[in-house]
Structures are given as structure tokens and as C-alpha cells.
Amino acid sequence: MNQAVIPKVLVTKIGFDGHDRGSRVVAAGLRDAGMEVIYTPPWQEIATVVKLALEEDVDVIGISSLATDHLIVPKLMDALREAGMSDVAVIVGGIVPDQDEAVLLQAGVARVFHPGSSMAEIAECVHDLTVAGRARRVAV
Amino acid sequence: MNKPIDSSLLSPADAYAQWQQDYAAGIGVDKSVRNRSGVPIQPIYTERDWNAAERGADLGLPGQAPYTRGIYATMHRGKTWSQRQLTGLGTPVEYNARLREVLANGANAISLLPCNSVFRGYDMDESHIELLGTCGTVINTTSHMDQALQGVDLAKISCAQNDPTPFTLLAFMLATARRRGTDWRAISGTSNQSDYLSHYVANHMFFRLALPGARRILTDHIDFCTRLLPKWNPMSVVGQHTQQAGATPAESMAFTLCTAIQNAKDCKARGLDPDQFLPRFTFFFDVSISFFEEIAKFRAARRIWARITREQLGAKDPRSWRFKFHAQTSGVDLTRQQPLNNISRVTVQAMAGILGGLQSLHTDAYDEALSCPSEFGARIAIATQNVLREEAHLTDVIDPLGGSYYVETLTDQMQGEIERVMKVIEDAGGMYAAVEAGLVQAMIGESARKFQHQVESGEQTVVGVNAYAMEEDSSARPINARPDRAGMQSLIDDFKTFKATRSQAPVQQALDALARAAGDVKDNVFARVVEAAEAGCTHGEICHTLRREMGFGHVQAVV
Numbered sequence: 001m002n003q004a005v006i007p008k009v010l011v012t013k014i015g016f017d018g019h020d021r022g023s024r025v026v027a028a029g030l031r032d033a034g035m036e037v038i039y040t041p042p043w044q045e046i047a048t049v050v051k052l053a054l055e056e057d058v059d060v061i062g063i064s065s066l067a068t069d070h071l072i073v074p075k076l077m078d079a080l081r082e083a084g085m086s087d088v089a090v091i092v093g094g095i096v097p098d099q100d101e102a103v104l105l106q107a108g109v110a111r112v113f114h115p116g117s118s119m120a121e122i123a124e125c126v127h128d129l130t131v132a133g134r135a136r137r138v139a140v
Numbered sequence: 141m142n143k144p145i146d147s148s149l150l151s152p153a154d155a156y157a158q159w160q161q162d163y164a165a166g167i168g169v170d171k172s173v174r175n176r177s178g179v180p181i182q183p184i185y186t187e188r189d190w191n192a193a194e195r196g197a198d199l200g201l202p203g204q205a206p207y208t209r210g211i212y213a214t215m216h217r218g219k220t221w222s223q224r225q226l227t228g229l230g231t232p233v234e235y236n237a238r239l240r241e242v243l244a245n246g247a248n249a250i251s252l253l254p255c256n257s258v259f260r261g262y263d264m265d266e267s268h269i270e271l272l273g274t275c276g277t278v279i280n281t282t283s284h285m286d287q288a289l290q291g292v293d294l295a296k297i298s299c300a301q302n303d304p305t306p307f308t309l310l311a312f313m314l315a316t317a318r319r320r321g322t323d324w325r326a327i328s329g330t331s332n333q334s335d336y337l338s339h340y341v342a343n344h345m346f347f348r349l350a351l352p353g354a355r356r357i358l359t360d361h362i363d364f365c366t367r368l369l370p371k372w373n374p375m376s377v378v379g380q381h382t383q384q385a386g387a388t389p390a391e392s393m394a395f396t397l398c399t400a401i402q403n404a405k406d407c408k409a410r411g412l413d414p415d416q417f418l419p420r421f422t423f424f425f426d427v428s429i430s431f432f433e434e435i436a437k438f439r440a441a442r443r444i445w446a447r448i449t450r451e452q453l454g455a456k457d458p459r460s461w462r463f464k465f466h467a468q469t470s471g472v473d474l475t476r477q478q479p480l481n482n483i484s485r486v487t488v489q490a491m492a493g494i495l496g497g498l499q500s501l502h503t504d505a506y507d508e509a510l511s512c513p514s515e516f517g518a519r520i521a522i523a524t525q526n527v528l529r530e531e532a533h534l535t536d537v538i539d540p541l542g543g544s545y546y547v548e549t550l551t552d553q554m555q556g557e558i559e560r561v562m563k564v565i566e567d568a569g570g571m572y573a574a575v576e577a578g579l580v581q582a583m584i585g586e587s588a589r590k591f592q593h594q595v596e597s598g599e600q601t602v603v604g605v606n607a608y609a610m611e612e613d614s615s616a617r618p619i620n621a622r623p624d625r626a627g628m629q630s631l632i633d634d635f636k637t638f639k640a641t642r643s644q645a646p647v648q649q650a651l652d653a654l655a656r657a658a659g660d661v662k663d664n665v666f667a668r669v670v671e672a673a674e675a676g677c678t679h680g681e682i683c684h685t686l687r688r689e690m691g692f693g694h695v696q697a698v699v
Contacts, residue, residue, distance in 0.1 A: 015268070015271055016255075016256030016257050016259065016262075016267070017256050017275070018259075018339075018343050019384075019385075020343070020385075021384070021385045021386055021472075021588055024585055024588065025588055025589060028585070028589055029589075029592070043260065067256055067275040067512070068271060068275055068512065069271065071270040071271060072268050072270050075268075075270075095476075095509065095510065095511060097510055097511040097617075097619075098510075098614060099619060099620060100620075114476045115475065115476045116475060116476055116602070116604075118596050119592070119596060
């Protein structure tokens with residue numbers, strides 16, 4: 001990883017579920033990896049996530065889903081596109097059945113992390129997405 | 141110590157010295173072993189660690205204080221345990237079909253898990269349809285409850301409602317019973333997970349009324365049930381949430397006992413008699429795969445609770461001293477990789493709970509780390525219980541591990557660790573104050589991170605994740621059933637029609653009375669919730685009224 005790049009990442013949950021062990025562990029892990037992490041409690045509205053991502057100018061949004069909340073991630077992707085924020089990468093982590101993973105990737109999600117993923121793997125992905133996203137922004 | 145039968149054998153002291161020597165020579169570099177709660181574990185335990193002659197009195201016999209060996213004289217040899225599977229999916233009609241299958245397959249008690257929109261305090265017409273019924277059943281009205289429980293005799297089958305503050309599910313059930321002419325006094329079951337504190341710190345699954353309001357309504361609820369529903373357990377104190385969120389088994393038990401003390405003190409402050417409400421307190425725990433540690437956790441907790449209820453809470457009736465608990469096998473231990481391995485994990489977890497003396501058990505489906513459980517997965521989970529109960533001879537002997545040098549020593553050590561954490565909480569002013577201050581949340585987060593490090597460093601093996609990984613055939617993974625979208629849309633349409641066509645005056649009167657009760661400490665909020673359910677109010681209307689009056693709770697983010 002290029003240590004000069006410090007990704008800015010928003011770790012959050014949308015929908016109705018409140019189980020936040022995953023989002024808290026990942027937020028702390030990315031922080032420990034030297035990244036700038038913005039963490040929110042669960043149940044954020046999609047519009048709130050878009051607004052926060054815009055105001056904080058994040059590189060990556062990480063959505064944690066334990067209980068099917070990822071089913072509304074395609075709505076988040078639409079909202080980001082409408083706000084002209086397609087350069088912000090979205091990753092999803094948690095209990096995501098195979099049948100839903102394909103739908104999420106189709107909707108533009110960069111990657112889905114399942115239980116058993118290591119922090120190093122997640123950090124590397126966030127880093128790479130940041131580098132790619134910033135390169136695209138410069139090109140535009 | 142007794143003399144050996146064979147006089148040519150070594151004396152006990154020489155035998156021990158010989159073993160020490162042989163062990164040191166054979167083991168090479170001995171690894172330091174600690175259980176999940178941080179208790180150091182020796183390679184062997186003998187009467188040097190636990191001596192029955194000296195310590196037998198701390199155990200008692202089953203059904204006798206301090207209940208180390210079980211809370212009833214007959215334990216599982218008499219009545220095994222309630223097989224209570226958490227069930228909930230889709231519309232009330234879909235839930236009812238699944239419920240009848242679960243009952244036909246041997247379950248003797250039922251539970252209802254509501255949709256997460258219900259946990260959050262919203263009605264279906266203010267929720268994302270994509271999420272409705274995907275993780276629980278949508279219940280917004282008395283009619284929904286009536287449909288969900290069609291064919292279930294409420295006077296005979298024990299129903300656990302996973303019912304967050306303000307207990308609208310129980311209110312809808314009581315209204316259903318009234319419609320059907322069932323006597324409330326015959327209704328049995330539990331307000332499952334009625335513990336607002338564990339929800340607040342660990343999974344945020346209640347509808348986030350601000351803490352003072354949640355505290356008041358719980359006490360109102362216990363008061364109401366104690367007077368009018370003699371067979372109902374209004375208080376389910378939960379350790380499962382905190383352990384699933386990352387607390388160690390000892391921490392989670394300590395938080396739970398401190399929560400029970402907090403709630404009992406709140407009830408006493410209301411003027412309730414401990415011997416009226418304590419017999420209706422139940423507990424709900426996670427049981428992890430750390431087999432002996434879990435058994436010791438439960439044995440130690442029974443002993444601690446028997447002391448606290450007498451010494452701190454002033455209970456005189458032995459029924460108040462008994463630590464009754466339901467256990468659920470730990471979903472966090474299950475893996476997405478090689479998912480069928482989870483069947484063996486659940487078996488070990490369930491055995492720990494059974495040998496720990498549980499009263500009620502939920503076994504997880506093997507596919508929980510992949511999706512909400514499939515019907516196939518749920519069926520295997522039930523079969524696992526049937527095998528353990530009826531094939532494995534686990535229930536022949538009460539507390540079969542009692543008197544084991546290891547289990548008894550570990551029970552003492554777990555008791556010490558639980559009491560150490562309890563002191564931290566009590567020194568912070570008790571559980572309510574410790575939660576308000578964020579202390580409990582910080583402890584849970586720290587333990588969760590520590591465990592993640594242990595898995596990532598390989599210190600804790602997880603088969604299929606950090607060891608024994610292999611190429612997988614994803615066809616073994618079940619397809620997750622989703623509620624029928626058209627059925628859900630028609631339920632929403634019916635719901636809107638119901639709201640538009642019901643008699644509006646009694647609804648408004650009931651909501652006004654509820655709002656007044658929220659501001660009047662002499663009134664009972666839960667009694668007004670029941671009246672609102674009978675008047676045709678919806679779950680969302682009841683929750684919004686209370687949130688408006690008592691304040692919206694926010695999550696305290698502690699990372």
C-alpha cells in the first residue's frame with residue numbers, strides 16, 4: 001500500500017437493523033490502519049448518507065448489513081448517481097447471500113465482504129479504491 | 141486422601157510428583173491457555189484444586205440453594221426443556237404456516253420474532269417494502285396478531301414474544317385473547333428480550349425511546365403483568381446481546397446480573413414485593429462453543445443469583461432465588477465457509493447449554509452466517525435438539541459434570557471473574573449509570589476487537605476460516621426464501637384500508653390517554669398500550685405517541 005495516500009472512509013448502516021459489532025470492528029480496524037474514518041450509528045437514512053459523504057468528501061462508503069438491509073443498497077447507489085457522486089466507491093460487508101451479491105455488484109457496488117474476511121484484506125481494498133477514485137477525479 | 145486399591149501403586153503425593161515430571165518431559169514448550177473470559181487453564185485438575193470434602197456445601201443438591209447443580213430437584217430427568225425456536229418471516233399468514241410446521245415437528249412452545257421495522261417502531265406503510273418481513277414477521281395490529289396465531293390455543297401453548305418497549309406485541313396478543321374469549325390468567329409465555337439495557341448497549345434493536353422512558357415502561361409492564369397475567373414472564377434479562385456483540389462470557393454474565401439487579405431495584409422503588417416479581421424474572425443467554433467455560437458460566441451464575449436475591453434484594457421465597465434461563469446457540473461462532481460444519485458447532489454449543497442446566501433452548505440453523513435461516517436449516521436445528529434430547533442419554537443424570545475437579549474449579553474461577561466485572565459496574569453506580577456513561581459499550585467493543593485479533597493472528601482457530609480452508613462448492617448453500625412481494629403489497633393495501641375505515645374516535649381517545657399516561661407517573665403506560673391495541677391503534681401510532689411524549693433515544697457511538 002502507498003502510505004502517502006490516506007483514504008477517507010465512511011462506515012455506516014442503513015435500514016432497520018441495529019447490530020453494529022461488524023461496523024464498529026471494521027471502523028476501528030481501518031482507523032488502526034491509518035485511515036481517516038467517519039463512523040455513524042445504525043439506521044441512517046439514505047439521503048443522510050449521501051449528504052454526509054458529500055460534505056466529508058469521502059473516498060469510500062462502507063455499508064454493514066447483518067439482517068438484509070443490503071437489499072436497499074441499490075437505492076443508495078441510485079441516490080449517489082443522482083447527486084453526481086459516482087466516483088465514491090461503495091463496499092458492503094456482512095451477511096450477504098450469494099443470490100444478493102450479484103444484484104449488488106450489478107448495481108455498482110465495488111466489492112462485498114463476507115464473514116471471515118480479514119482486516120488487512122478490507123484495508124487493502126479501501127486503499128486501492130481510493131487510489132483509483134482519486135485518479136478518476138483528477139482525470140475529470 | 142484414600143489409599144490406592146493396589147498397594148504396589150505410588151502414594152498420591154508421589155504419583156502427582158511423577159506426573160509433573162512426566163508432563164514436563166513430554167510437553168516440550170507448554171503453551172499458556174486461557175479461556176475466552178481470560179481465566180488461565182491448567183493441564184490437569186485434581187483434589188488439590190477442588191476438594192469435595194471442603195467444598196461440597198457450596199454445591200448443594202439440585203433444587204436446593206445455592207442451586208449450583210440446578211434449580212429443580214428433577215431437572216432434565218423430569219422435564220427436559222422447552223424447545224423454543226425463534227420464528228418469524230413474512231406476513232402474518234406466512235408466519236402462521238411456518239408455526240404450524242414447527243409445532244408438528246415437536247416444538248412445544250412458540251416464539252414470534254417481529255420484522256425489524258417493528259423493532260424500530262414503524263408501521264409497514266412507512267417502511268422500505270424491500271425490507272418488510274425479510275427478518276421477522278410484520279405485526280402492526282391486533283388483526284395481524286390474530287392471523288399469526290390462528291389455530292394456536294393461547295391458554296395452552298406458551299408464546300414468547302420478542303417484544304421491545306413498549307410491548308405492543310403482548311398488547312396485540314391480549315387484545316386477540318379478549319376477542320377469542322380466552323382468560324388472560326391462562327396465558328403463559330415470556331416478553332422475550334424485554335431488557336432495554338442490553339438492547340441499548342449491544343444491538344440497538346428496540347425502538348429507541350430515550351432511556352428514562354424505556355426504564356419507566358419496563359417497570360409499568362412488570363407491574364401490570366404481575367397483577368393481571370400470573371403465568372406470564374414480563375422480565376427477560378438478556379446476556380445474549382452483549383456476548384454476541386463481543387463481550388466475553390464472564391463479562392456478559394456480569395452485565396446481565398447487574399441489569400437484573402437494576403430492574404429489581406426499580407421495581408422495589410415502585411413498591412412491588414420482590415417475592416411477587418422475582419419468580420417471574422427469566423434470563424436469556426448466548427452459549428458459545430467454549431464448552432466447559434459456558435457450563436461453568438451457568439453454574440456460577442445460579443450461585444451468584446441465589447445470593448443476590450436473598451442478600452441484596454430481600455427475597456424470602458425460594459422461587460425468587462431460582463435462576464431460570466433460555467439459551468440460544470451462538471451465531472457469531474458460525475462460519476460462512478463450509479457452512480455444514482455449523483451443524484457440529486451448534487451441537488457442541490447446545491450440549492454446553494444442556495449440561496449447564498438450561499430451561500429452554502433455541503438451536504441456530506447452520507445457514508445463519510449466510511442468510512436469515514432457510515426452512516431446511518431450521519428443520520435441522522430442531523432435529524439436533526431431538527437427537528440430543530432423545531438419543532444421546534444426556535438427560536439421564538442431573539448435572540453430570542458436578543464434582544469434576546476441572547468443572548468445579550472453573551465454576552469457582554468464572555464466579556470470581558463475573559463478580560470482578562460486576563464490581564466495576566456497581567462502582568460506576570449500577571448498570572443504568574454505567575450504560576449512560578458508555579462504560580459497558582466500551583468494554584464490549586474492546587473485547588470484540590481482541591477476539592478479532594485472536595482470529596486474525598491464528599491464536600484462535602476457526603475451521604474453514606483461518607485453518608483447513610478449501611475450495612468450496614457453493615451449491616451447498618441454501619437459497620434464501622424472501623417474502624412474497626405481491627402478498628406483502630396486498631398486506632400494505634389492506635393495512636391502509638383498515639386505517640382509513642376503522643372507527644376513529646376510540647383510536648384518538650386511546651392515543652390521547654396514552655400520551656397523558658406518559659406524563660403521569662401515577663398512571664401505567666403499558667395498561668394504556670393494551671387499551672390502545674384493543675381500540676384499533678397500530679404499532680407505529682403507539683410508538684410515535686410515546687416517542688413524542690418521552691423523547692427519542694439516540695445511539696451512543698463508542699468505537
